[in-house]
């Protein structure tokens with residue numbers, strides 16, 4: 001199976017990239033340079049008409065949406081235990097509920113914290129939007145902070161892709177000035193994720209992409 005991930009460093013494809021690294025499968029990456037408008041070019045839109053990364057190409061066929069990519073990888077590589085071991089339909093549905101919550105509830109708030117200026121034209125509005133997004137994010141994160149008081153990983157004693165998602169959210173928002181002090185257990189969780197070889201390999205791939213973008217003057221930076 002040929003696997004190719006379209007990504008941009010620092011953005012949400014990191015979650016899929018970590019999952020791919022966890023599978024041990026070999027895969028290629030393709031850098032999408034937002035500042036060069038790569039995501040609006042016909043070649044990319046043919047893969048994902050919504051113009052967003054990640055896209056996972058599987059033998060030339062695209063899968064879009066992080067949750068769909070993660071589900072595909074879990075079914076294709078069951079030994080990687082990306083999702084918790086099959087237990088009951090209820091437990092499976094609850095896990096999926098958490099996963100979709102990252103994609104549908106938290107991710108839009110991440111964007112408002114890291115890049116409010118793409119949502120609203122004037123600077124004052126962007127500052128107000130970011131402040132509101134900080135409040136909304138704190139509310140969303142409280143439940144994970146409580147959960148991590150009692151267990152090392154979001155699904156319990158075993159790592160799962162939920163942890164890759166929280167890793168990315170935390171990386172993104174703290175890089176954009178989110179106050180980490182009220183969330184000591186999430187901070188500790190983030191430190192644990194940094195010890196995983198899959199995360200380190202994904203970071204190395206991203207670092208190479210950042211060097212490429214910087215050399216071309218195409219690296220956007222979230223503003224704190």
Ligand SMILES: N[C@@H](CCC(=O)N[C@@H](CS)C(=O)NCC(=O)O)C(=O)O
Pocket residue numbers: 011012013039051052053054064065066067103107
């Ligand atoms: N729901 C999608 C969100 C994908 C998404 O918003 N990707 C961002 C990067 S984190 C993107 O490509 N933004 C470029 C754009 O919207 O123009 C998913 O989970 O895959």
